[in-house]
Amino acid sequence: MDRFSRYFSTNRERFINEWREFLSFKSISTDPAFHEDCVACSDWVRRHLEGLGFSTRYLPSESKPVVLGERQGSAEKARVLFYGHYDVQPVDPLELWVSDPFKPELRDGRMYARGAQDNKGQVFSFLKALEALIALGVQLPNIKVLIEGEEESGSEALHAGLPGWGDDVQSDILMVADTGMVASGVPTITMGLRGIAHCEVSARGPKVDIHSGIYGGMVRNPLQALSTILASLYNDDGSVAVPGFYEGAQEPTARERDLANSAPIHVSDIEGLLGVPLAGGEKRFTPMERRGLRPTLEINGLGGGYQGKGGKTVIPSSAMAKLSMRLVAGQDPHRILSSVVEFLKSAAPPGIAVEVSDALVGGPALLLPVDSDVVKIAQKAIQRAFDRDPVYVWEGASVPIVSLLAKASGAAPILVGFGMQEDNIHSPNESFSLKQFEEGFMYSTAFFSVL
Ligand SMILES: [Zn+2]
Known part of the structure; x- marks a missing residue:
């Protein structure tokens, strides 16, 4: 067991309790009735970052508060900007929830609450990784943490502010933890968004x-x-x-096509799930290529x-x-x-x-070059934390704010998240397992250790 796993098990109960607090805020950004809850949640995030030794402030916003935390570190290392969001989707239909979406409940090793995964769970596993890294004396780079409150409702403040926030968000690497894994225990690097x-x-x-x-x-x-x-x-x-x-x-390269086709995602499984053959799109490409690369x-x-x-x-x-x-x-x-x-x-x-x-x-779309430094760092971190190689996927969906943030910050994005289909994000009974939470924690600690 390495020192980070040990730190995790020693502090597990406290992590869970703090995570519960974070999940208790009804930070539904799309509904104005929850505006104050969003503000209170952003304040909690600020205080939590300050507790970790970050200086914090709000970036100017006409809508929901945008939290920016900063911590100075070694100037020799690549600077890191982390992006996440504290807002969540609405909870209806409420009657389908087994437990109250804002009274987090731990059942069979999974935390059930709105935002348990998307994105509070993934953000919080990152914050706890920072805590462990600092506590264990790992030399860190300059780190900025940007947590917004409108990802689920159009990121208005970021769209309005980012073009003028160049100095505030400038960085070398942009870490995003709002993506998933192709299968349980299979760490996945999302190489592109359309x-x-x-x-x-x-x-x-x-x-x-x-x-x-x-x-x-x-x-x-x-x-x-x-x-x-x-x-x-x-x-x-x-x-x-x-x-x-x-x-x-850009025409997909042979290597991109190879990696996209070798992800453990089976066409027959998707066909079974959907009840139709995957007959759409350009015939000269495979379904996995058509989804993410075309x-x-x-x-x-x-x-x-x-x-x-x-x-x-x-x-x-x-x-x-x-x-x-x-x-x-x-x-x-x-x-x-x-x-x-x-x-x-x-x-x-x-x-x-x-x-x-x-x-x-x-x-616009986002594409990570297969041979880029930041992909290599993530690959090394995954090897260190999980003793295996990552899987690479080119996502067909779009997260426009990531492209805009990459542009404004000048940073190379890296998208590694630990979500799974079964987490039911945006649906009733959203959850995130402690295993996934720990995987996120281990990845982030390894990322900074190999940086
Ligand atoms: Zn979402």
Whole structure:
């Protein structure tokens, strides 16, 4: 047993009690009714960091408080900025919870509470690692800890503030612990996150819904026109047909493809879970490559005309669809979005007005180079803490704030988290096992030990 495991077992009960306090705050950021709880929770985080020897302050925010803790260390070492969030998702439906989401309960080695994993559990395992590192006299770098309170509701304060916070957040390495493992006990480095952009498209025809017998064959049907436009977005090989859609997209390297395909995630398991074959996307890539390493365009909603019971013989006056795209490294989300908007508008046939609204960019993609120093540090830390190699995954989802934070801080991001599917984040009975909590703790202590 190494000194960090020993520190963990000696202090386990106190860790659990402090973690319970953190979990008791109803820091639901999306609901204004819980604003004071968010403020109280941010204050708790500040006091906790101060207890560890950090100086703390709030960064200017018009919405939820953003906590910044700082501790000076060795100037010889790479500076570290840690990012996490103290806010949580709403708890409804409350009746599905076995215990009160804000009265943390330990059952069978798992802590049940809203935020138990996402992100309070993961943040707290990091804070306790800092405590152990300091207590055991490990020489640390300059460390900044940024804990925001709006990750679950759009990170408003960070979006507004980050462009001007360069000096406050400047660092060399950005540690993020808001991701998961592919399987229990399999430490995982998340090598990428996709960028995201959205828009809504409408096709308008006659002023009102009209009789399909009187006008059918004379007037162009907006639903038919929109369906044709949407179908023209894709090629037969599953690729996106919009000119410029792949502009800038970095072609995955052979090594990235190898690592992505060797993660212990089985296509048959996913197919079993979903009840469908993984038949979407570009045929020239495998499902794991298509998910994390390639851009995609999806139709998220489609509507128009009569949708009630029975038939109604109308030509609808309009039709609409919602689209979103997931983008990869090298792509400028604004450019790709405007290529899509241009394509949609120019596809309008005579008699139909195509309009695009709500065109929004969430943020660009993030990609960690396989051979980068920071990935090597994480790999070494994982080998030291778990005596095995990590697994590498390219996540298909988007966490826009990580890309923005990496840009503002100038730091190289490294994403290692210990979440699991069974933690039920955002759902009733969210939990985090003490095993995962300890894994997070061991990883962070090893990370600073090998830095
Ligand atoms: Zn979340």
